[in-house]
Amino acid sequence: xxxxxxxxxxxxxxxxxxxxxxxxxxxxxxxxxxxxxxxxxxxxxxxxxxxxxxxxxxxxxxxxxxxxxxxxxxxxxxxxxxxxxxxxxxxxxxxxxxxxxxxxxxxxxxxxxxxxxxxxxxxxxxxxxxxxxxxxxxxxxxxxxxxxxxxxxxxxxxxxxxxxxxxxxxxxxxxxxxxxxxxxxxxxxxxxxxxxxxxxxxxxxxxxxxxxxxxxxxxxxxxxxxxxxxxxxxxxxxxxxxxxxxxxxxxxxxxxxxxxxxxxxxxxxxxxxxxxxxxxxxxxxxxxxxxxxxxxxxxxxxxxxxxxxxxxxxxxxxxxxxxxxxxxxxxxxxxxxxxxxxxxxxxxxxxxxxxxxxxxxxxxxxxxxxxxxxxxxxxxxxxxxxxxxxxxxxxxxxxxxxxxxxxxxxxxxxxxxxxxxxxxxxxxxxxxxxxxxxxxxxxxxxxxxxxxxxxxxxxxxxxxxxxxxxxxxxxxxxxxxxxxxxxxxxxxxxxxxxxxxxxxxxxxxxxxxxxxxxxxxxxxxxxxxxxxxxxxxxxxxxxxxxxxxxxxxxxxxxxxxxxxxx
Amino acid sequence: xxxxxxxxxxxxxxxxxxxxxxxxxxxxxxxxxxxxxxxxxxxxxxxxxxxxxxxxxxxxxxxxxxxxxxxxxxxxxxxxxxxxxxxxxxxxxxxxxxxxxxxxxxxxxxxxxxxxxxxxxxxxxxxxxxxxxxxxxxxxxxxxxxxxxxxxxxxxxxxxxxxxxxxxxxxxxxxxxxxxxxxxxxxxxxxxxxxxxxxx
Numbered sequence: 001x002x003x004x005x006x007x008x009x010x011x012x013x014x015x016x017x018x019x020x021x022x023x024x025x026x027x028x029x030x031x032x033x034x035x036x037x038x039x040x041x042x043x044x045x046x047x048x049x050x051x052x053x054x055x056x057x058x059x060x061x062x063x064x065x066x067x068x069x070x071x072x073x074x075x076x077x078x079x080x081x082x083x084x085x086x087x088x089x090x091x092x093x094x095x096x097x098x099x100x101x102x103x104x105x106x107x108x109x110x111x112x113x114x115x116x117x118x119x120x121x122x123x124x125x126x127x128x129x130x131x132x133x134x135x136x137x138x139x140x141x142x143x144x145x146x147x148x149x150x151x152x153x154x155x156x157x158x159x160x161x162x163x164x165x166x167x168x169x170x171x172x173x174x175x176x177x178x179x180x181x182x183x184x185x186x187x188x189x190x191x192x193x194x195x196x197x198x199x200x201x202x203x204x205x206x207x208x209x210x211x212x213x214x215x216x217x218x219x220x221x222x223x224x225x226x227x228x229x230x231x232x233x234x235x236x237x238x239x240x241x242x243x244x245x246x247x248x249x250x251x252x253x254x255x256x257x258x259x260x261x262x263x264x265x266x267x268x269x270x271x272x273x274x275x276x277x278x279x280x281x282x283x284x285x286x287x288x289x290x291x292x293x294x295x296x297x298x299x300x301x302x303x304x305x306x307x308x309x310x311x312x313x314x315x316x317x318x319x320x321x322x323x324x325x326x327x328x329x330x331x332x333x334x335x336x337x338x339x340x341x342x343x344x345x346x347x348x349x350x351x352x353x354x355x356x357x358x359x360x361x362x363x364x365x366x367x368x369x370x371x372x373x374x375x376x377x378x379x380x381x382x383x384x385x386x387x388x389x390x391x392x393x394x395x396x397x398x399x400x401x402x403x404x405x406x407x408x409x410x411x412x413x414x415x416x417x418x419x420x421x422x423x424x425x426x427x428x429x430x431x432x433x434x435x436x437x438x439x440x441x442x443x444x445x446x447x448x449x450x451x452x453x454x455x456x457x458x459x460x461x462x463x464x465x466x467x468x469x470x471x472x473x474x475x476x477x478x479x480x481x482x483x484x485x486x487x488x489x490x491x492x493x494x495x496x497x498x499x500x501x502x503x504x505x506x507x508x509x510x511x512x513x514x515x516x517x518x519x520x521x522x523x524x525x526x527x528x529x530x531x532x533x534x535x536x537x538x539x540x541x542x543x544x545x546x547x548x549x550x551x552x553x554x555x556x557x558x559x560x561x562x563x564x565x566x
Numbered sequence: 567x568x569x570x571x572x573x574x575x576x577x578x579x580x581x582x583x584x585x586x587x588x589x590x591x592x593x594x595x596x597x598x599x600x601x602x603x604x605x606x607x608x609x610x611x612x613x614x615x616x617x618x619x620x621x622x623x624x625x626x627x628x629x630x631x632x633x634x635x636x637x638x639x640x641x642x643x644x645x646x647x648x649x650x651x652x653x654x655x656x657x658x659x660x661x662x663x664x665x666x667x668x669x670x671x672x673x674x675x676x677x678x679x680x681x682x683x684x685x686x687x688x689x690x691x692x693x694x695x696x697x698x699x700x701x702x703x704x705x706x707x708x709x710x711x712x713x714x715x716x717x718x719x720x721x722x723x724x725x726x727x728x729x730x731x732x733x734x735x736x737x738x739x740x741x742x743x744x745x746x747x748x749x750x751x752x753x754x755x756x757x758x759x760x761x762x763x764x765x766x
Contacts, residue, residue, distance in 0.1 A: 179755025179757075180753060181619060182721070439710075502740065504619070
C-alpha cells in the first residue's frame with residue numbers, strides 16, 4: 001500500500017500493510033515525527049512546566065497552527081482526483097512560477113514523475129500536489145496561516161508592552177474609518193521589519209502550494225489585515241507597500257534558499273538538520289513540511305526550485321567612508337562582512353518563471369550592524385540575437401543604512417543585457433536598466449529639527465516623530481559592466497541613479513547617485529583579494545519658497561578578502 | 567439626487583435584476599475560447615475624506631458617485647493585469663472636488679471557477695479643488711495612488727457579465743500650500759461600492 005499517509009492520513013492503517021522494509025523503516029520514522037509534532041511526545045508533564053509568557057504564546061500559536069492542520073489530516077485522498085483534473089485543465093498558457101501551475105502530466109521531468117506510474121509509491125496528485133515534492137495546495141490554509149502570523153506578531157507586541165497591540169473591534173472600526181496614512185516609525189522598522197513580516201505572509205502562500213503571483217496576493221492580504229486589524233495605530237500606506245512588495249521579494253528569495261538548503265534525498269539526522277536549517281530561513285514552509293511529514297519523506301525537489309547554476313561569494317574586510325562632503329583621509333576603518341548570492345542564470349535565458357534567477361547582496365557592519373540588503377529578482381526574461389542580448393523585467397528590494405546615509409526602495413525595472421566574448425578567455429557583460437520606484441525612502445532631516453531628535457520613534461509603539469526620512473515614488477536607472485576571465489569576474493563598474501519625489505516628509509526632489517568600481521584578484525583557489533572605490537551623492541531640490549538646494553556626498557574605499565562559492 | 571447618482575442607482579438596479587440569472591448561468595472564467603482581453607465599466611457610490619499626518623481637525627466625509635473603467639489582459643485562469651481609471655467628482659458648497667485615479671492593477675481569483683476576486687494596484691491620482699475646507703483657493707495636485715479592493719463577477723453569457731465591487735483608493739498628495747498655510751502630508755481616502763458590466 002502506498003505510504004501516502006505521510007501527508008497526514010492515518011499512518012497505521014495506510015502504511016502497515018507495506019511489505020517493503022525500507023518503506024516500513026521510513027514509516028516508523030515518519031510516525032515518530034508526526035506524533036512529536038502532534039504533541040503526543042510532549043506529554044502532560046512537559047505542558048505543566050510551561051510557565052513563562054513566551055512559552056504560553058508558543059503553545060497558543062502551535063495549537064492554532066495544528067488546528068489548521070486538521071482539515072488536511074482528515075482529508076480523504078481519493079476524492080481529490082476529479083477536482084484536481086478540473087484544476088489541471090485550467091493550466092495557464094504562460095509558464096508562471098509555482099507549484100500550482102505545474103501539471104502532473106508534465107511532472108516526469110520535474111522530479112515528480114507521472115502520477116499513474118508513481119501511484120504505488122506516493123499518490124501526490126491525489127493530495128492536491130503539483131509534483132511529488134510540492135506542498136499540497138490549499139488557499140484556505142494559506143490565508144489562515146497568514147492570519148495566525150498576524151496574531152503572533154500582535155501577541156509578541158502585546159507581551160513587549162506596546163500600546164499599539166491592544167486592539168479591539170472598536171480600534172478595527174476606527175482604522176477602517178480613518179483610512180491610510182503615513183507612519184512615523186524608524187527607518188529599519190519600516191524598511192526591513194515590514195518587508196520581513198511580508199515575507200512570512202508570502203511564504204505562507206508558497207508553503208501551501210500557491211504560485212508566485214497567488215502568494216503575492218496572500219502577502220497583500222496579510223499586510224492589509226495587519227494594518228487594519230493588527231494594531232491600534234492608523235493603517236500605514238508605506239507599511240502596506242513595503243510589507244507587500246518587500247515581502248514578495250524577500251519571501252521568494254528565502255523560499256528558494258530554503259529549498260537549496262534542504263536535502264530531500266537524505267535520511268536520519270542529516271536530513272533533520274537540513275530541514276531545520278531550511279526552516280530557519282523559511283519558517284512557514286518548514287513548519288508545513290514537518291506538519292505533513294514531507295520533512296522526512298525522501299523525494300525529488302520541485303524542478304523549479306533547483307537552479308541550473310549557483311554562485312556566490314563572501315567578503316570580509318574593512319571600509320573607510322568619508323564624512324559628509326568631506327574627504328576620506330580622516331575616515332576610520334570599519335569592518336564588514338558581505339555575502340553575495342547569484343541564483344540561476346541571471347544573465348541569459350528565456351524565462352516566465354519569476355525569480356528563477358535572482359541576485360542577493362547582504363552586508364553586515366561597515367557603518368551599522370546591518371548596513372545593506374539588495375534582492376533583485378527576474379520576473380521574466382527574453383533572449384535575443386542568439387543569447388547575446390537579454391531583455392528582462394526585474395523586481396528590486398533595496399536597503400542601505402549606515403552611519404552616513406540611509407536609503408531604501410521597492411522598484412520594478414526593465415533591463416537590457418549584452419554578453420560579449422572579448423577573447424577565448426575574456427568576456428564582457430553589460431546590463432542597463434530603468435524603471436519605476438513604487439516607494440522609496442531617503443534620510444532627510446526636516447528643516448529646523450536638530451539631528452539628535454531623529455530616530456526616536458521606536459518599533460511599533462505610537463511614534464510621534466519627527467521621522468527624519470522622506471517617502472515618495474520616483475524612477476531609477478543604472479548600468480553595470482563586468483569583465484571576466486575564465487568565467488571569473490576580475491573587475492566591474494556600477495552606476496545607479498534614483499529620483500525620489502517626496503510625498504511625505506520634507507517636500508523635495510531627491511536625486512541619488514551611486515558609482516562603484518571593483519577590482520578582484522585571485523590568490524589561491526577560491527580565495528581572492530579585492531578593493532572597491534565607491535561614491536554616493538545626494539542632491540536635494542527643496543520645494544520651499546527659496547527653492548534651496550543641498551548636496552551631500554560620501555566617498556568610500558573598501559579592501560577585503562573574498563571567498564568564491566560555486 | 568444628482569444625475570450621477572441616478573445613473574449609479576439605475577446601474578445597480580439593473581444588476582440586481584440580472585444577477586440571479588447570471589449566477590445560475592455562470593460559466594468558468596477560464597474558458598479556453600474566450601478572449602484574453604477584458605473590460606469593465608460601471609459606477610459606484612463613493613465616500614471620500616481628506617486628512618493629514620498632524621491635523622487635529624476632524625475633516626468631514628463627503629459622498630458622491632463615481633465612474634470606474636478598467637481593462638487589460640487575462641494572464642491565466644486566476645490572474646488579470648491591466649489598468650484602471652476611477653473618477654470621483656464630489657459637490658460641496660464651495661465647489662466641486664474632482665479626483666481621477668489612474669492605476670495599474672492586478673486582479674486575483676483565488677478560486678478559478680468562482681467569480682470572487684481581490685484587486686490591488688498603484689499609480690497616480692489627479693486632484694482638483696482638493697479639500698475646500700482648507701481654504702477658498704483652488705488646489706490642484708498630483709498624488710501617489712494605491713488601490714485595494716474585492717468583488718464578485720457574475721457571467722450572464724460567455725463574454726458578458728456583471729460585477730459588484732468594493733474598493734478603497736488612497737491618494738497621497740504630500741504637502742499642500744493653501745492660501746492660509748502649508749498643510750503637511752495630506753492623504754485622501756476614497757471608499758467605494760458599485761457595480762459594472764464586464765466584457766471578456
